[in-house]
Amino acid sequence: MRLPGAAWGFVAPALLVIAVFFLIPVLAALALSFTDFDLYALADVANLRLVGLRNYARLLEKPLFWQALGNTLYFAIVGVPLSIVVSFGAALLLHSRLVRFRSFFRTALFAPVVTTLVAVAVVWRYLFDTRYGWLNYTLGSLGIRPIDWLGDPHWAMPAIIVFAVWKSFGYNMIILLAGLQSIPDALYEAARIDGASSWRQFRDVTLPMLAPIVVMVSILTTAGYFQLFAEPYVMTQGGPLQSTVSVLYLMYEEGFKWWNLGSASAVAFVLFLLIFALTVLQLRLARWEEAA
């Protein structure tokens, strides 16, 4: 006796929540992006008008939008490869036979991932301090002159990238380490018998075996880096000279500071399309690479 009703009882709460509080709002965001929903409409929906693609057209004319897009791309194009290289390097080191205290090192390198982003952003703001910060002090002992990390429009984004890599590389490190551990020893054995050097073993065994994991990691990391928000909110408030305004930061300000909810929805959709396009692009590249 198996009642289908019972099964629905188990899934209905979850499906209801996901449909009402996620899927319908996503569709509503698309609809909203074609309206001029603002503070007046918030007070009385009768003030709402359909404006077609005008929100998108305005966005494309807005210098701040292009700046936010450029900043976000800068953050992702530099930050994602850097973070994957650091993760990969750390995973290789942890995987080495020569490591002592492996579990201590793994935990230490992973610790920043579980910390609260806002709290460690506050800490790093002081580490980046021009006069009293540890970073400039350390660089100073190497003879490098103090850098105004968060106050100079040229340095604010690099500073945020350094912070973001510190905060997040441990995540991919764990995934890549598991990948390294899953490569059968026999493959290395065979390569050694064929006289392959350590470098050849790395290039011809390790890299190809890890390639699918690297692709996945890079897709997830790219999507994550495009959602840059709390770092500039806490560390720079988008400044100096709007050099750290990200797309999501722009959406937040448009929507929840100025209450231009129609326009904010358009920004959100542009961000989604961008992430989606990059995901597809990376998958295509991976397949093309595989076929080649």
Add this chain to the structure above:
Amino acid sequence: MIPGFAPLLVNGLLLGGATISLFPLLWMLSASLMAPGEASAYPPPLLPARATLANYRELFTHAGGARYLANSLALTAAVTLVSLSVNVAAGYAFAKLRFAGRDRIFKLLLGTLVIPAQVAMVPLFLLLKHLGLVNTYGGVIVPAAASIFGIFLVRQYALSIPSDLMEAARIDGAGEFRLFRSIIVPGLRPIIVTLAVFTMLGTWNDFMWPLIVLSDQDLYTLPVALASLSREHVQDNELMMAGAVVTTLPVLLLFLVLQRQYIRGLMAGSVKG
């Protein structure tokens, strides 16, 4: 290569990496014990001249620390309890119960994982406002009550529950709910712990949505309060460090205690792409 050099290099690099990873956290702890103004000196001091709890006292008596800590604890507990019940039930049903459209619905859910949650935020805010949930904890709890990742995690684990076991319980006359409570839930224990750790850390650390939906300062969670305090108290380094310690220490400790369970979730989650 000189023998003995390679181990030195590998361990030395790891030691350097671990130092960079831990230094900001240790300095946060150290600076939180310094007297007000002490950290702003050149060269920056590593340890307090005389450790003091004054910043924590200030944080808890004047800056509302106790309230924000209680808010974060209550909200994290509520979201974890509600979402665990919802996701475990759904994950189990997707794995072991039959209903029309099951696999198609599950695939659709996985497909929607590519949509960033932020896309839904503006309409979600309007919806919650309509329901009277803006500026209440309901506004944080209700949208977090179900998670596609959570359902996926439970489903993958539940697939390994032997169907014979379930049949036997049914023949013994157990209803679907009894079966779930007395056989399925105990069997899913490991993955429930994993999902609980993930949900707790995620809820505790969450920033953007609570920032949007909670406007009353008395309702702030620790991250939201800390961000707002740090905008007001730019000069009070040591106080801010105490706030950062109170915000991040609970999750760090939770992670250290339940590290293995957390890593399991991380590995399972990474397959979602």
